[in-house]
Amino acid sequence: MDLSQLQAASKQYPKSPDFTPSYGTAGFRAAAALLPSTVFRCGALMAARSLKTDGVTGLVVTASHNPEADNGVKLVDPTGYMLCQEWEVYADRLANAVDPDDVLAELQKLQDSECIPSGHAEVMIAHDTRQSAAELVGAARCGVEAVGGAAVLCGLLTTPQLHWMVRQRHLGLPCSEESYFSSFLRAYEGLLRGHAASEAQVLIIDCANGVGGGKLQQLQPQLAQLGLELDLRNCGRGVLNEGCGADFVQKDRQLPLECDGVGSAARCAGLRLFDGDKIAALAALFIQSLLEGLQGPSVQIGVIQTAYANGSSTQYLRDTLGCQVVITPTGVKHLHEEAVKFDIGIYFEANGHGTVLFSPDLLQRLRKLQANEPAARDLLALADLVNQAVGDAISGILLVEVALQRLNMTMAAWGSLYADLPSRQLKVTVEDRSIVTTTDAETRAMTPDGLQESLDQAVQRTPSGRAFVRPSGTEDVVRVYAEASTQEGADLLAKTVARVVY
Numbered sequence: 001m002d003l004s005q006l007q008a009a010s011k012q013y014p015k016s017p018d019f020t021p022s023y024g025t026a027g028f029r030a031a032a033a034l035l036p037s038t039v040f041r042c043g044a045l046m047a048a049r050s051l052k053t054d055g056v057t058g059l060v061v062t063a064s065h066n067p068e069a070d071n072g073v074k075l076v077d078p079t080g081y082m083l084c085q086e087w088e089v090y091a092d093r094l095a096n097a098v099d100p101d102d103v104l105a106e107l108q109k110l111q112d113s114e115c116i117p118s119g120h121a122e123v124m125i126a127h128d129t130r131q132s133a134a135e136l137v138g139a140a141r142c143g144v145e146a147v148g149g150a151a152v153l154c155g156l157l158t159t160p161q162l163h164w165m166v167r168q169r170h171l172g173l174p175c176s177e178e179s180y181f182s183s184f185l186r187a188y189e190g191l192l193r194g195h196a197a198s199e200a201q202v203l204i205i206d207c208a209n210g211v212g213g214g215k216l217q218q219l220q221p222q223l224a225q226l227g228l229e230l231d232l233r234n235c236g237r238g239v240l241n242e243g244c245g246a247d248f249v250q251k252d253r254q255l256p257l258e259c260d261g262v263g264s265a266a267r268c269a270g271l272r273l274f275d276g277d278k279i280a281a282l283a284a285l286f287i288q289s290l291l292e293g294l295q296g297p298s299v300q301i302g303v304i305q306t307a308y309a310n311g312s313s314t315q316y317l318r319d320t321l322g323c324q325v326v327i328t329p330t331g332v333k334h335l336h337e338e339a340v341k342f343d344i345g346i347y348f349e350a351n352g353h354g355t356v357l358f359s360p361d362l363l364q365r366l367r368k369l370q371a372n373e374p375a376a377r378d379l380l381a382l383a384d385l386v387n388q389a390v391g392d393a394i395s396g397i398l399l400v401e402v403a404l405q406r407l408n409m410t411m412a413a414w415g416s417l418y419a420d421l422p423s424r425q426l427k428v429t430v431e432d433r434s435i436v437t438t439t440d441a442e443t444r445a446m447t448p449d450g451l452q453e454s455l456d457q458a459v460q461r462t463p464s465g466r467a468f469v470r471p472s473g474t475e476d477v478v479r480v481y482a483e484a485s486t487q488e489g490a491d492l493l494a495k496t497v498a499r500v501v502y
């Protein structure tokens with residue numbers, strides 16, 4: 001790695017002295033104005049990672065569901081997965097280096113401890129629709145180039161699109177946006193051939209005024225030809241994530257803007273919440289139905305959830321479907337890590353983040369069988385339909401469509417696979433969220449002293465009660481989750497726990 005230009009370039013992106021960025025659930029997030037130094041350094045880091053792995057890495061400038069004024073950066077390994085967790089420590093150290101000398105010293109340390117070879121580094125960079133994107137993409141590019149790497153500017157993309165493209169590069173497969181769309185469409189069409197509903201399906205989608213809206217517009221005509229009409233709301237006129245978006249709908253349990261007057265027969269996210277847990281249940285049911293047609297040894301399905309998963313969904317998956325269920329801490333990286341241990345790993349957080357992963361061994365077996373077994377063909381198409389790099393809302397929508405049509409299932413039938421236990425989420429603003437630490441996949445609080453005991457007492461008083469607290473990884477708050485046999489019980493439990501935290 002050529003570090004000769006680093007200090008000079010780093011001077012253009014000074015870190016404000018009070019800013020102590022921390023690598024959170026999925027990268028760095030903060031008020032956009034604070035981030036140029038962080039993003040510059042992440043550019044340099046991902047160039048180093050590219051050299052270390054001899055592969056192309058990725059970087060996305062986005063703060064997902066945060067407000068427009070925030071921004072952030074997500075880092076992608078050459079496999080298309082998130083940056084490996086061992087390197088998060090380097091990201092933290094670099095982001096907190098006080099000045100250009102310190103940045104150089106940190107990168108030198110990294111170079112030595114990881115034995116970074118010299119060679120050609122390449123980093124693919126994308127961004128969402130936030131106004132601060134241009135400046136931060138410039139900082140990322142400068143960071144890559146400051147250590148002699150090449151930045152490939154991929155423009156406006158969803159995060160999962162960039163993950164997918166990086167993975168395709170790694171596999172030596174076509175990696176353009178066009179191939180992203182065409183591969184999903186091909187798989188979608190294949191799975192519904194001979195099984196499609198007789199009438200066109202209309203789907204209302206809340207695009208949260210973000211990057212996904214434009215992408216769905218690009219898919220709209222081809223999907224309409226395949227019998228799926230997208231009716232896009234919050235598609236760019238309003239403010240990003242304000243009164244809309246999955247996070248808003250799931251946490252606040254409110255209909256998003258532009259969705260008033262949607263008839264109760266219409267299907268859209270928001271009228272009745274079909275959350276990540278419901279998607280996991282549907283995916284597991286659908287996959288089990290496909291596996292019935294497959295000859296040979298049984299296929300191990302694992303469903304990975306977090307503590308936010310509704311208790312009824314876990315019970316349904318375990319007891320009714322007989323799936324193995326694993327609970328991990330919040331954040332896709334944790335679920336993903338467990339999902340790869342199964343032949344088919346289904347992971348969805350309650351907030352909808354998630355995907356279905358097929359193991360390389362299973363894919364190989366399916367490829368051998370596909371000439372004679374329609375079930376193998378279907379499962380292979382499913383692996384193409386569902387983004388294998390990372391959770392992807394666009395691909396998730398298509399998965400749900402296919403599953404409902406293939407299972408011949410109405411929304412009502414899907415909704416009543418199991419009845420959710422009433423739940424409530426609250427967030428508590430505290431001076432320092434890091435005083436709350438947790439264990440057992442975030443289900444128990446370790447600190448501050450006495451918190452877990454008070455929580456246990458409140459839970460014991462609540463029929464079918466369950467509650468936990470955790471520090472958010474994306475906002476300066478502590479989150480509270482409670483569930484109970486009645487809504488009043490869940491509300492009361494959440495309030496009681498919030499008071500204890502406060």
Ligand code: 16G
Pocket residue numbers: 025026064330331332333349351353471472473474475479
């Ligand atoms: C990020 C994570 C998501 C997690 C959420 C939790 C990714 C791609 N995204 O959006 O998995 O559920 O943060 O946010 O990993 P919180 O820590 O603020 O509750």
